Amino acid sequence: MSRDFVRTARAKGVSEGSVVWKHAFQNALIPVITIVGLQFGALLAGAVVIEDVFTRQGLGFTLVKAIITRDYPVVQALVTLSAIVYVAINIIVDVLYTYIDPRVRLIG
Numbered sequence: 001m002s003r004d005f006v007r008t009a010r011a012k013g014v015s016e017g018s019v020v021w022k023h024a025f026q027n028a029l030i031p032v033i034t035i036v037g038l039q040f041g042a043l044l045a046g047a048v049v050i051e052d053v054f055t056r057q058g059l060g061f062t063l064v065k066a067i068i069t070r071d072y073p074v075v076q077a078l079v080t081l082s083a084i085v086y087v088a089i090n091i092i093v094d095v096l097y098t099y100i101d102p103r104v105r106l107i108g
Contacts, residue, residue, distance in 0.1 A: 037093035041086050
């Protein structure tokens with residue numbers, strides 16, 4: 001809130017709500033979205049451990065069971081599905097950047 005662009009907006013007479021929402025919040029939201037996208041990958045990896053420890057039926061438990069029984073097609077399918085979901089989340093995060101900050105472009 002003490003950055004130059006926030007002080008400049010206040011000096012121009014912009015309302016405090018507009019300063020907070022349009023200037024400060026949108027600039028602070030970009031790193032938050034980045035961390036949320038990265039944490040989603042950690043949630044996918046953590047699901048394997050949590051489901052194995054608590055013997056919950058889910059994708060992580062199925063993956064561990066398939067590894068133990070050497071069911072390679074199931075392992076390959078679940079790892080591919082997890083990778084596709086992780087990449088899709090990162091693409092969504094990148095697209096959200098353009099909506100939050102118009103200075104960020106997807107191409108060129």
